[in-house]
Amino acid sequence: MTRTPPTTVTRVRLWRWRRNPLRRHSDIVEAWVVLATWVLALVGGVLAGLAAADTSASAFAARLARVHAVSAVLTDDGARTPAAGSGYDSGRVWAAVRWTEADGSVHTGRAKVPPGAPAGTRVTVWADAADRVVPPPVTGAAADLQAALAGVLVAPSAGAAVWAAGRVVRGRLIRRRMAEWDEEWKQIGPSWGNLSGGRG
Template identity: 40%
Template structure:
């Protein structure tokens, strides 16, 4: 509030230059755009992203199906790896050859990663498309909402950054112009300005 009062008094100051007035208007415009424009951009982007992601959720749930697979055999186990950073031992217990019936009734056999250690004959569920190809789990509504919020926040931050970048560029151009005018005025004043007996 004190800054606003100072700006209000500054507008009547006789030392105020035209570039000062332009700089103040640029700052005010940028503040309004950041305060009102950036959240609006974020909200609109989030809404658009949420709509698109909900459509993706709907399509994925329509095109992917949970089916039961039966383990035929385990994939040959690799030797124990002493490095705790690798997961070869864990993966060796979870790689299996299994068979399943797709949503369209076709039979499939393939190598899969099981969600837990299993033995031959055990069953677990996987996601497949209509033709039986293994697919990732479909996106759920809460994940879509989270992604939409992140997209909105990112768009708002990007809009705010662009506005602030534009303000800084405009202020920099005004300063360059101001310094150029000062240089021109100093050249017009001459080298001996202010000396005694130089006619000033």
């Protein structure tokens, strides 16, 4: 008794791009949709990431332009221990400071200083255009790193959004093709059965 070898299905790569009698117009459209989806996902993701990084860097630069560093003097002693739950910079404490601008105007405020710093200690604080003490701006390597992280986070998100949109379009094409096949089978199916019966 001879055993028939199992039939193997050979997957033909890029079949939608090759001429063959089974290829339909919807197959060609689907091939272009898949290609466009991948290209746009890659290129769009990279461009979106670069734009996000540039926007972040511009925001850091704009904030830096709105504030300025001043040399201030503590007007009272800084607390020796930081208050509990005072945030990410809990190693520092609040203290009253005073500084004099170039025009001779004197300003006061409260700033974060090292714990236990005595009155009269000079510290650098940041002030805005209204001479209010503000948190220090993000500059240098920290600004570059945050801008790069923004780009890294945005790039895959933008690419994924394009890819998801392409999947939706491709899904609709597949459903449409299946509906077309169903309609054609309704027309050809009965005659196919008659042809098969006639051969016997």
